[in-house]
Amino acid sequence: MTDTTFEPTGPEEMEAIAGAIRDAPERMSWDSGAKQMVTIYLPLALFVIILLFPFYWMAITAVKPDYEMYDYAKFSPFWVHSPTLANIDKLLFQTEYPQWLMITMGVATAATFLSLFASVLAAYAIERLRFKGAQHVGLAIYLAYLVPPTILFIPLATLIFQFGLFDSPVALILTYPTFLVPFCTWLLIGYFKSIPYELEECALIDGASRLQILWRITLPLAIPGLISAGIFAFTLSWNEFIYALAFIQSTDRKTVPVAILTELVTGDVYQWGSLMAGSLLGSVPVALIYSFFVEYYVSSMTGAVKE
Amino acid sequence: MDATVETAARWVPSRTEGRLSRLFDNKAFLVTLCLLPSAGLLIVFLTYPLGLGLWLSLTDSTIGQPGEYIGLDNFISLAQDPVFWMSVTNTIMYTVVATVGKFLLGLWLAMLLNHNIPFKAFIRAIVLLPWIVPTVLSAIAWWWIYDPQFSIVSYVLVNVLHLRSSYIDFLGSPWNARGSLVVANIWRGIPFVAITLLAGLQTISPSLYEAALLDGASNWQKFRRITVPLLLPILSVALTLSVLFTFSDFQLVYAITRGGPFNTTQLMATLAFQRAIPGSQLGEGAAIAVSMIPFLVGATLLCFFGVGRRKWQQGSDND
DSSP: OOOOSOOOOSHHHHHHHHHHHHHHHHHHHTSSTHHHIIIIIHHHHHHHHHHHHHHHHHHHHHTOOHHHHTOTTTSOTTSOSSOOSHHHHHHHHHSSHHHHHHHHHHHHHHHHHHHHHHHHHHHHHHHHSOOTTHHHHHHHHHHHHTSOGGGTHHHHHHHHHHTTOTTOHHHHHHHTHHHHHHHHHHHHHHHHHTSOHHHHHHHHHTTOOHHHHIIIIIHHHTHHHHHHHHHHHHHHHHHOOHHHHHHOOSGGGOOHHHHHHHHSOOSSSOOHHHHHHHHHHHHHHHHHHHHHSHHHHHHHHHHHHHO | OHHHHHHHHHOOOOOOOSHHHHHHHOHHHHHHHHHHHHHHHHIIIIIHHHHHHHHHTTBOOBTTBOOOBOTTHHHHHHHTOHHHHHHHHHHHHHHHHHHHHHHHHHHHHHHHHTSOOTTHHHHHHHHTHHHHSOHHHHHHHHHHHTOTTTOHHHHIIIIISOOOSSOOOTTTSHHHHHHHHHHHHHHHHHHHHHHHHHHHHHTSOHHHHHHHHHTTOOHHHHIIIIIHHHHHHHHHHHHHHHHHHHHTOOHHHHHHTTTOSTTTTOOHHHHHHHHHTTSOOHHHHHHHHHHHHHHHHHHHHIIIIISOOOHHHHOTTOO
């Protein structure tokens, strides 16, 4: 296994190859059409249906009136017969949902910009200023990405308490960069690498200062990377749960994921209609951003893993 | 064209030869300045809490009370706590089963997507949705799918396919609940695995498969001898990240079962939360969180080096 070229190793494998050669013409002939249908399109369709079904179920439950939702005998559960906006209406006007959306939006935006600012500078220093130990700093930042929030939230809670930031959205804005900065920095380092260094050398010779180079040359060229990092950071902050659950207590300061789970789940009878409406509305902003920037998402996801 | 001329004209490196501008060209100063924001944030909110967590695990702190050093008492009492040990086995099982499921199904999906299919970009985009949508929100949808009375899965099995006579109690008994959580976790993890592995698959040159075809290799041999070895580098990174985040998972379990029924689906993360925040035993919660660290380090090393990220797989010019 030290080579990637194909080498038969044992007698069984030799026999298998001989068999394959004998069967080859036959295999080629029904390799198309029906076989492709069964081996590719059918499993693919199943995958797509299973991966999307929970969203369909979420959406359809959100617009079902209660009498349909709990009566499978009379109404087929897969379809909605008389759609209603009652659940969404109740969510928007009888709970503090709009407030939670605003808080989430504000926290995610602020945390994203803070992280981008810190990451751009760090990535530039590590990748372009070529100082001694840059690689070690890069490695340290990568290791920081591997520290999961679940082992940090308890000491962070005491820290937040000491800073007097408990129950304040500022606590979230300051703590989200712990997982955003490593990710964005790593992404941007990869991006800066792809920008030719000669461009900067030219500017240096022309007498530009380092900060001018960063601001006028490197950053404009790195805009796609900045967009990738930005939308990723925004999505990650929007989805964050454990810090928001541990650091925020007042109803009117909660973020959407936390609020739905702690404010809308009351008592023993769950209001599935408004729960699903809340989940649906909470997913829409990230889904919208995602739909506009699919290519950036895919490239940053795979880029970050490849690095 | 015009735009370039204009920017070129505006490009006048204005240099007031002052102390300040010379300071900004001093490399040591500039490096410090650039690293300051991220280093500050990470040291205050990541490195320091990590150390503080170690310290807290050795104290009897509660919320609002700093607590005193009590040595290893927290760990000793945890070692005698059956709920803690159940959370450890739960976490390990959850991670192993969910990771295996995610990677087998994800690899399959990636290979399906690697064929020449119509609407490939569109399918790839919608397949990623479970990974994009906030976990808690999709977990709530799963919670509803797992409802004992109105589960759509039960409805299909009982009323449409007539395979069962009674509705399944998905979350009511320990093993059903654990299985349900693993399924939801696999569902959420498949897209990440599939899309990263797809990126890896696309870098494999088709000529290798053509050569193998000429040599008469079977599909399995092509998979085993070409696809798997060339996919290993990206696979090891994806595996490391996936194991790490599955092991430290909190949201899914907290949203669907909250550790119930009777603490039988507690993961280490959810148990740490339950003891520390609602139970206000910060010291004990921190001890549980700290006990996750050896597992995390071990699993990371195992995935990263065990699965192999060897030089020959990446080409010799890589370091």
